[in-house]
Structures are given as structure tokens and as C-alpha cells.
Amino acid sequence: MLLQPGRNCWRVERARRLAFLVDGAAYFAAVRAAIARARHSVFILGWDMDTDVRLVPQGADDGWPPALGAFLQEVVRRNRNLRMYVLCWDFAMLMAGDRQWFPLYKLGWRAGPHPRLKFRLDARHPPSGSHHQKVVVVDDAVAFVGGLDLTHGRWDTPEHRREQPYRLDVQGRQARPNHDLQALVDGDVARALGQLCRERWARLGERTVPLGGRQDHDPWPPHVLPEVTDLPVAIARTDPGWPSGPAIEEIRQLYMDAIAAAGRTLYLENQYFSSSVVGNSLEARLRGPDPPDVLVVSRLTEEGWLEARTMGALRTRLHERLQAADAQDRYRLFYPHVPGLEPPQLLNVHSKVLVMDDELCSVGSANFNNRSMGFDTECNLAIEAGGDERIRRAIAGLRNRLLAEHLDSSPEAVAEAIARHDGRLVPAVEALRRPGRTLLPIDPAVTPELEMILPASALIDPERPADPEVLVQEFVPPDLARPMAGRVAGFGAVLLGLVVFAMAWRWTPLREWLAPGSLQELAHAPEAPLALLGAYVVAGLLGVPVSLLIVATCFTYEPMAAAFYAGAGSLLSAAVNYAVGRLIGRNAVRRIAGPRLNEITRRLARNGPLAVAALRLLPIASFPKLNLVAGASRIRPRDFLIGTAVGLLPPILLALLLAGRVRDVLDEPGWLHWGLLALALAAMAALVLAVWRRFGVSRYGSAVR
Numbered sequence: 001m002l003l004q005p006g007r008n009c010w011r012v013e014r015a016r017r018l019a020f021l022v023d024g025a026a027y028f029a030a031v032r033a034a035i036a037r038a039r040h041s042v043f044i045l046g047w048d049m050d051t052d053v054r055l056v057p058q059g060a061d062d063g064w065p066p067a068l069g070a071f072l073q074e075v076v077r078r079n080r081n082l083r084m085y086v087l088c089w090d091f092a093m094l095m096a097g098d099r100q101w102f103p104l105y106k107l108g109w110r111a112g113p114h115p116r117l118k119f120r121l122d123a124r125h126p127p128s129g130s131h132h133q134k135v136v137v138v139d140d141a142v143a144f145v146g147g148l149d150l151t152h153g154r155w156d157t158p159e160h161r162r163e164q165p166y167r168l169d170v171q172g173r174q175a176r177p178n179h180d181l182q183a184l185v186d187g188d189v190a191r192a193l194g195q196l197c198r199e200r201w202a203r204l205g206e207r208t209v210p211l212g213g214r215q216d217h218d219p220w221p222p223h224v225l226p227e228v229t230d231l232p233v234a235i236a237r238t239d240p241g242w243p244s245g246p247a248i249e250e251i252r253q254l255y256m257d258a259i260a261a262a263g264r265t266l267y268l269e270n271q272y273f274s275s276s277v278v279g280n281s282l283e284a285r286l287r288g289p290d291p292p293d294v295l296v297v298s299r300l301t302e303e304g305w306l307e308a309r310t311m312g313a314l315r316t317r318l319h320e321r322l323q324a325a326d327a328q329d330r331y332r333l334f335y336p337h338v339p340g341l342e343p344p345q346l347l348n349v350h351s352k353v354l355v356m357d358d359e360l361c362s363v364g365s366a367n368f369n370n371r372s373m374g375f376d377t378e379c380n381l382a383i384e385a386g387g388d389e390r391i392r393r394a395i396a397g398l399r400n401r402l403l404a405e406h407l408d409s410s411p412e413a414v415a416e417a418i419a420r421h422d423g424r425l426v427p428a429v430e431a432l433r434r435p436g437r438t439l440l441p442i443d444p445a446v447t448p449e450l451e452m453i454l455p456a457s458a459l460i461d462p463e464r465p466a467d468p469e470v471l472v473q474e475f476v477p478p479d480l481a482r483p484m485a486g487r488v489a490g491f492g493a494v495l496l497g498l499v500v501f502a503m504a505w506r507w508t509p510l511r512e513w514l515a516p517g518s519l520q521e522l523a524h525a526p527e528a529p530l531a532l533l534g535a536y537v538v539a540g541l542l543g544v545p546v547s548l549l550i551v552a553t554c555f556t557y558e559p560m561a562a563a564f565y566a567g568a569g570s571l572l573s574a575a576v577n578y579a580v581g582r583l584i585g586r587n588a589v590r591r592i593a594g595p596r597l598n599e600i601t602r603r604l605a606r607n608g609p610l611a612v613a614a615l616r617l618l619p620i621a622s623f624p625k626l627n628l629v630a631g632a633s634r635i636r637p638r639d640f641l642i643g644t645a646v647g648l649l650p651p652i653l654l655a656l657l658l659a660g661r662v663r664d665v666l667d668e669p670g671w672l673h674w675g676l677l678a679l680a681l682a683a684m685a686a687l688v689l690a691v692w693r694r695f696g697v698s699r700y701g702s703a704v705r
Contacts, residue, residue, distance in 0.1 A: 002261055002360060003384050008254035009234035010196075013188035017226035018233065018383065020183055020363065020398050022405065024155040027148050027182040028055040033221035034138045035075055036064055041209050042075075042084040043197035045135040045379075047365075049088045050151040050170065057155060057166035068150055076117045083116050083209045087200055089131040090123035124203055126242045126375065133200075133379040134182075134365045138219045140194035140212040145364055145381045146182030147271075147352045154178055158405050160347050162340045177341060179405075181269075181351040183363045183381045186220055189233040196235070196379065228394040231383060238366060238378035251366045251380050252373040256281050258356045262292040265418075265425040267399045269297045269353040272369040273333070274314035279321060286325040292357075293330050293425040294322075297406060299349040300335040300442060311369065316444035332426050334439040336406040351402075352380070358396040360384045403429065408437035529565065536569030540577050540627065546570050547651065554655040566652050567645070574627045574644045581631025 003009050021027040032055040035042055051069025056062075065071045076084050122131050136144040148154050153175035156167050160177035169175040185193075194211055201208050239248035259266060259281040266282075273296055285291050302312040322331050336347050352372075354362040364380025366372040385392040400411040400418075407414070409432055417428035433439060532553065539549055550570065554562040630640050 001384060001386055002257055003232075003234045003254075003382060005234075007250075008257050009236040009250050009382060010248075011189075011192050012232050012234045013192045015185040015189045015231055015233045016187040017220065017229050018183065018185050018231060018394070019224050019226045020181060020401075021144075021146075021224070022181055022401065023158050024148055024178060024180060025157045027144065027146070027180075028150070028155055029060075030182075030184060030221040030224050031136055031144055031150070032056060032060065032062075032064075032071070033223065034142050034144075034219045035072070035136075036062065037217070037219040038075065038082055038084075038138045039079060039215075039217060039219075040081060040083070040139045040212050041137075041194070042072075042082070042139075043135070043137040043194060043208075044084075044086045044150065045131070045133045045197055045200060046086075046088045046149045046151075047130060047132050047134060048149045048151040049086065053150065053152050053155070054166075055150070055155075073114050073117060076114045084114075084118070085197070085201060085206075085208055086117070086119045087122050087131075087197075087204075088120075089125070090121035118206070120201075120204060120206065122200065122204060124242065125377065126240050129240060129242065129371075130376045131200075132365050132372070132376040135193055135197060135379055137190060137194045137197055139215050139217075140191045141215045142184070142186045142219045143190040143193040144182050144184050145193065145379055147180045147350055147363075147365055148182050154180065154350075156180075160336075160338050160341070162338075162345060174345075176345050177338065177347045179336065179347055179349050179351060181353055181363055181402075184221075184224060185233055185381065186218075189235065189381075192235055193379075196237075200377075227397060228390050231388070231391055232386075234382040234384070236362070236364070236366075236380045236382055238372055238374060238376065240375055240377070247374060249374050251362075251364070251378055252277055254362060254380070254382060255354065255368075255373075258354055258360055258362070259285060261360075262356045263359075264292050264423045265355075265357055266292050266294045267297075267353070267355040267403075267425060268295070268368060269349065269351050269402060270368040271299065271348075271350045271352065272311055272315070272367040273298050274311055274318055274369045275367075275373060276370055277373055278368045279318040282331075283321055283325045286322060286331055287327070291326075291328055291330045294332070295425050295429060296331075296333045297349060297402075297439065298333065298335060298442065300346050301343060312444065314369075319442070319444055330426060332429070333442045334406075334429075335442050336437075337440040338437050353398075353402065355395060355399040358385065358392045361395045361398055363398075403432075403439075406437075406439050407432045408434070532565055533569050533572055536573040537576050540573030541580075546573060547655075550652060550655045554652070559656050562656060563652055566655065567648055570648050570652075571641070571644060575641065577627030578631035578637070578640055581627065583631075 003012055005011055021030055049068075051067065051072075053068050054066045055068060055071070056066070060066065065074050072084060072086070076082050125131055134144075134146055134149055136150075153167065153169045156164065156178045158179075160179065162177070163174065164177070167175045167177070191211065198208050198211065236250040236254045237248050238251045241247040255275075255278055259278070262285065266285075268278075282294055286294065298315070319333050322333075325331075336349065338347050341347060352364055352366055352368075354360075360382060362380050362382040364378065366378040366380050372378050383391060383395065385395060396415065397411060400414040403409070403414045404411045407429070414428070414432065417432050418425060421427040421431070429439060536546070536549055540546065550566045553566040553569070556562070557565060
């Protein structure tokens with residue numbers, strides 16, 4: 001048997017039934033039916049979630065609210081024994097434009113959802129990593145695992161029509177057609193997935209209902225017929241082990257083992273195709289004496305400019321390597337062509353499927369990219385025939401069903417074509433390709449200019465978390481690598497900038513433009529004070545660091561006036577941002593500020609004005625972001641204003657000291673004045689460090705527990 005717990009999977013458990021739900025319409029209807037039948041517990045793990053999405057947009061006619069958020073609340077409200085746990089990735093701001101920003105706020109859960117419905121955003125992942133598992137478990141009896149999130153733009157039918165009123169993006173516009181897959185299982189494997197969900201919640205310090213016993217009812221969706229019954233199902237995971245604990249790379253090993261064991265065919269269907277380990281394994285098989293047919297189905301175009309020039313370029317590199325290794329014409333890279341679909345509305349292949357011969361298949365959330373091998377959390381299900389003809393038929397049936405959808409054919413016709421070509425996949429698909437809806441070759445290319453500047457794949461698409469020193473060791477040539485290389489380079493850049501500024505000051509008109517007298521003349525214009533205060537407010541709303549304005553003010557005005565203007569401007573800016581935070585609410589601000597900042601704020605908010613003052617001196621976030629969080633938290637306005645005023649006093653005094661030293665350096669750049677400037681900077685750093693230690697923050701952005 002290829003599936004081995006502890007090597008390429010976590011556990012192998014029995015399932016009474018297994019079904020494959022192809023495309024979003026089938027999955028959404030099935031998961032709604034299962035949740036509606038829940039009695040004890042529902043767990044939802046997701047990368048994304050949109051509480052406004054309608055799981056059955058054409059109308060379910062089942063007596064439940066149509067929108068997902070209202071539906072979940074009503075299911076809990078009607079069943080007093082039910083507990084529901086929804087856990088989503090606490091996403092990076094880079095993805096904000098494509099997501100419903102504030103699920104709790106937009107749903108009307110500002111005071112919290114139903115007491116028996118817990119919603120949390122999970123940020124316990126490496127920097128720039130994500131929680132990518134897509135799992136739903138109902139009563140520990142039925143579970144869904146695959147590539148689909150309960151969010152906008154995922155609902156679609158196998159026809160993938162260009163105009164589909166039920167397939168909308170987050171702004172309510174027509175979304176790109178979407179092809180995906182979810183597996184549905186029950187029995188012991190569903191119980192094991194319930195344990196996986198509980199472990200995710202336990203990492204957040206959250207208690208959940210204990211794992212349930214055998215159920216006396218069946219939440220399986222009545223309209224879904226299983227492909228196969230009574231079979232072993234493996235659960236494979238990826239987990240970076242962040243911030244502590246061993247990394248789990250079962251899916252990585254599963255993909256390697258499946259490629260190595262393939263006899264005649266490998267069918268890969270995936271959103272991405274850039275994984276180093278998958279590429280190396282495929283290249284080794286294609287260069288071998290008896291390679292299998294390798295058929296990869298992916299999307300033609302990536303999502304947006306950045307992805308096209310990163311993940312798309314990495315796919316091109318891998319494709320060129322495999323073409324060079326394919327001496328026996330066994331490799332193809334295709335995309336599903338649907339007539340009438342034009343950029344940017346081409347079909348988005350979002351599924352994550354591997355089928356090896358008729359012997360093994362894997363379905364889940366893990367892409368064929370490096371991130372899914374060790375950087376993001378992932379969950380796949382895999383089944384292996386092991387001599388059982390029923391399971392062989394189910395595995396082959398899934399592959400043939402997917403190919404039939406892409407080729408506008410039937411599963412039976414696909415099976416016959418494969419049989420006619422002695423079990424080979426590539427010639428069978430070539431024979432079935434016809435004008436109209438079909439599979440067309442992807443022939444990606446990278447311009448020489450982009451190839452020159454494109455970083456290594458491990459930088460664009462990392463396989464596992466690494467600190468800067470590890471990256472230096474891995475990607476800098478050994479003869480150039482030095483300890484602390486990045487920090488030395490940064491220090492050198494600062495020194496170079498100071499030298500350039502001093503030269504410009506001495507030998508260009510910069511001295512006249514920035515002379516204190518000239519600046520003070522401008523600053524004493526009648527409208528200058530009002531304009532300066534307005535600048536503080538605008539800068540705060542735009543997220544500009546207030547420290548820059550304080551230093552500029554102290555450099556421009558005489559000490560007493562500078563202290564007054566800097567204090568008044570900063571206080572006014574803080575008050576405006578505080579009011580904005582209070583207006584839009586705590587859950588909305590949490591999305592902007594992040595959980596670590598919110599955790600520290602909650603700890604300090606209990607200690608009044610002095611805690612607010614200390615928060616000003618902790619370098620954990622920008623001045624505007626702190627003000628937003630304070631407004632949305634339990635910090636009282638009086639405490640906030642008093643604490644802000646007290647907290648601003650040391651930075652303003654130090655800025656006045658720094659401005660005086662800068663003036664001295666510019667007027668007479670000798671060693672004495674440079675030394676005094678260095679002492680002023682050291683004093684600022686010492687003050688920050690002292691407050692940092694005093695208020696119990698041991699690591700950047702995380703409070704001591």
C-alpha cells in the first residue's frame with residue numbers, strides 16, 4: 001500500500017460513503033443540506049468566507065434564510081443543543097480587495113454572533129503565510145474537504161457559462177467562471193476530521209465541545225449518491241508548525257510518492273503548477289526509461305498582474321524544464337477552453353486533484369505550488385484501490401468525469417478512448433479534442449527582461465518559513481555570504497545617505513532651500529498654524545507616521561512654538577482617528593489593526609491613562625492605527641486624551657533635542673555635533689527599550705502570556 005500513516009498521511013480511517021462534488025453548485029447545496037440537519041456540532045475551517053453568499057442562489061425552498069450568515073445563525077437558534085465553530089484565515093491586507101473585509105460587522109454581529117456560534121479569525125501562521133484548509137464537519141459524522149470556500153465567486157455549474165447571474169464577486173459584479181471539487185465522506189474519517197478542527201481551535205486557546213460519540217441520526221445530504229461505500233480514506237496535511245511544534249509535510253510526501261509509483265498515467269488538475277518538489281519528481285519520471293503519461297490541467301491566466309508575473313512565470317520555468325525532459329512525448333499542459341469566454345473571464349481552474357493510474361487519487365486544498373508543501377496549512381483526502389475493483393472504478397470515474405467536462409464529452413467516451421490507446425492518457429485526450437469546448441495547450445513564455453529580474457522560486461513561492469539568516473544562506477552565493485549581511489548593508493545605506501545629504505547641503509542650493517530662516521519665514525505666515533494642524537489630521541487619516549511631522553515641526557519652529565504645534569496637531573489627529581475607530585466599530589478596526597495589536601491593547605486598556613501613554617511609546621504599530629484601535633476598544637475618551645497627551649510629551653521633547661542637534665550638524669558638521677546627534681538618537685532608543693521591557697512585551701507585536 002502506498003498510503004502510510006506517519007509518512008504521507010496522518011491517519012487512514014473507514015468511510016461508510018464517499019462522493020465527489022464537482023463544481024460549486026453541487027457542493028454548496030450539499031453543505032447547506034448537511035448543516036441544516038446538524039444536531040450537536042458544526043465546524044467550518046476556511047481560507048475565506050462571505051456571510052452574504054447564497055449557497056442555493058436560485059432558491060432552496062427549504063424554510064431557511066437564503067444568505068449564509070443568516071442561515072448559520074438560524075440553524076443554531078432553532079437547535080438549543082447545537083454548537084457551531086467558524087474559523088477563517090486572518091488574511092493579509094494584500095488580499096483585502098478580493099474579500100469581505102468584516103464578516104462580523106457586515107453580518108450585524110458587532111456585539112458578537114449568537115452565543116452558541118463562535119466566529120474567529122486565525123492569525124497563528126508564519127508571516128505572509130495563510131490557513132488554506134477548507135473543511136466542514138457536521139456532528140463528527142459527515143465531512144467535506146476540498147478546494148472550495150463558502151464565499152463569493154465560487155458558485156458555478158459544469159457549464160461555466162459566460163453570463164451567470166448567481167456567480168458574483170464581492171462587489172456584486174459578474175465573477176469569473178470557476179471549476180473546483182469537494183469530497184464528501186462520513187464514518188470514522190469524518191470523526192478524525194472533527195478532531196483536526198478541534199486542534200486548530202485549541203491553538204487559539206479556545207475550548208470546543210468534545211468529540212462526539214456515534215450518532216443516532218444521519219446528516220448526509222439525502223440528494224447526494226455516493227460513488228463508493230465502505231472504504232479506507234487517508235487524511236494528509238501540511239502544517240508549518242508555527243510558532244512552535246514540528247512541521248507536517250504529509251502532502252508533500254504524498255505527491256512525491258504518487259508520482260514515483262505511477263505506472264501508466266498521472267492526471268493533475270490544479271490552480272497552480274510551480275512546486276519545486278512536484279516539478280523535480282515529474283522531471284525525474286519523464287527522463288526515466290518508462291515514463292507515465294503526465295497530463296496537467298490548469299488555468300490559462302493568473303489572477304491579476306502580480307500573480308501573472310510571479311506564479312505564472314514560475315509555471316513557465318517548470319513547463320520548459322518538463323518539455324526538455326519529455327523525450328518520449330508523454331507530457332501535456334492544457335487549459336479548459338470554453339467558447340465565449342474571453343479575458344479576464346476565462347475559466348478559473350481552482351481544483352486540487354491528483355489521480356495516479358486507476359489506483360490512487362487525492363482531493364483537497366493543497367496546490368501544486370511550494371506554499372502548499374510546507375508554508376500554509378492544508379488538508380487533503382486520498383483513497384487507494386489496494387486491489388479493490390470498486391475503488392478502482394471510483395478513482396477512474398473521477399478522472400474520466402473531470403476530463404469529460406473539459407472535453408465536452410462523456411465519462412464513458414473518455415474511458416473508451418483510454419482503453420483504445422492501451423491505457424495511455426495523452427493520446428486518448430488528443431483523440432477526443434474537437435473544435436468548440438475542449439482542452440487547449442498552454443504555451444507560456446517569460447520575457448527576457450522579466451526573467452532577469454524574477455527572484456528564485458523559493459522567494460516568490462516559499463516552501464517553508466525561514467528567517468533572514470536562513471534566506472541569506474540559501475540564496476546568496478557562499479563566497480558573498482557573511483553573518484549579518486543584511487543588517488550591515490542597511491547600516492551602510494544609512495551612512496551613505498547621510499554622506500550624500502551632507503554633500504548636497506554643502507555644494508548645492510539645498511542649504512538655502514532648507515535653511516532654518518527660510519523655513520521659519522514660511523512657517524510664520526498667517527495661515528500656517530491652521531494649515532499645519534490640518535496637515536496633522538490628514539496625515540493621520542492617510543496613515544503617515546506622526547513622528548515625521550513632529551520632527552519637521554520641531555525643526556521649523558522655535559522650541560516653545562514647536563512643542564505647542566506638535567502637541568496640538570498630534571492630539572487633534574489622534575482624536576479624529578479615535579472618533580473614526582469608534583464610528584466603524586471594534587470588529588471592523590480589528591481587520592485593519594491585526595490581532596496582535598488588539599491583544600496588547602486589551603491588556604493595556606484595563607490600566608487607564610498611564611497605559612495609553614505607554615502604548616504611545618511601544619513601537620508596535622503606527623500612531624493612526626493605535627488611535628483607531630483605541631476608539632474601537634473599551635478605552636474611555638478621557639483616558640485616551642490624557643494618556644495621549646502624556647505619552648506625546650517624551651517624543652516631542654526628544655524631537656526638540658534631535659532638531660537642535662540636526663541644526664548644529666547642518667551648520668557645522670564636525671565630530672562633536674555628530675556625536676551629540678548620535679547621543680540623542682541613543683536616548684530615544686533607550687527610552688523605547690525601557691518602556692518595552694516595563695510593560696511586558698517580549699517579542700515584536702506579541703504580549704507576554
